[in-house]
Amino acid sequence: MRRRLPIFLSILLLAASLSGAETDREVQARKTALDLAGAFTNDGFKMRDGHWCGTIAPHELALIAVNLYAGNQYWFSVGTIEPAKKIAVALYDESGKQVTTENYNAGEKAAVGFSPTNSGQYVVSVDLVEGAASSFCLIYSYK
């Protein structure tokens, strides 16, 4: 476990450098997302070493495409910071239809769990339910 910590920290640092100049707010949002995603590792989920940070605003869905494999289980964890107060995450298949997911919501962080029966492209949506425009960060885990 002690050995995992340096890897985890290096993932954070590398992810920051890979995605270019990330703002402090995005780094904070990523930390919130990582806190949430970390909980799923207890159930054997591996955290993908990659993320997406962006901004959310009222009445605007942030949409991120991911490619998933049938048979795997996934959790998509999103974190945000003030002034965003509550977010919602959802997942859509390649035809645009929302798929049934397990949901976790806790104000500035939310996650959806999904086990695809079909491989292919899916789209994660992040919606600002309450509060004002802010940064968010998406991380996913799989097993």
Add this chain to the structure above:
Amino acid sequence: MFLTRRSLSATLLLVLSVAFAADAPHLSRDQLAKAVRSDSISIPTPGELFTALEKPGKPNWTGQYRGPMSTTYRNRAQIALNLGGLIADGFIAVEAKDSQQVKNIGSDIIKLAKALGVSENLLSRGNSINEFAENDEWDVLQEELEATQNEVKSSMQTHSDQDLVILVSVGGWIRGTQVVSAAIMQNYDERSAKVLRQPALVSFIHSKINDISPGLRAEPLVKDVNEQLVGIEKLVSFPASKAPSVEEVRKVNEAVGKVMEAIQNKTDAR
């Protein structure tokens, strides 16, 4: 009266169902097209692909090894493509829990990365890979391989080699798909075969290659890989609910095998 009520209930139910269907959240084609796509989150790692393949039963991972490969390429695009493929080989060795193979591949990864001049921090990665392999820490090794891949990509970006980043991902995806399609052919299972359906992913990779500098795109190997991806995209476009047949899997395997052969052995790369 009873019949009328029943009819009324049925009609009401139908109206409500239609209303629910109309209200069911749905993204428009325009929204789907505008969704963000990024190398860091939209291209799955070889580890994700291999995890899915293992679900119906553990494949013969050691049977998917390939012989030692050259680490003396001169062409930077060829090095980047082979680096991606080698990292996928590292994931295979981890799945096979073969510590010596992990160490061999780790050493080759460092050599290729050095050839690209991106090795400042990679030496310590190589040492970590060796240490984790000796201690059979397989989960940590998988994380370390992902971190190594990202470190290579990060270093490429800081060295103004960002065009090479997508080539590392391409090499990894092609080698991963070659291994998975070969394993499925050896022990066909519909559930495993479904992992090969990835038309949007190939389309995205293809579009990323089209975005790189014209000079790099015109290099014979990159041009060859890019052209062959058009055919591969068609081959992995199976209907969503139908698993590909053994014959369809064989066609995918042949196509990616041909690209992998070019990546590994093409000698006219400038």
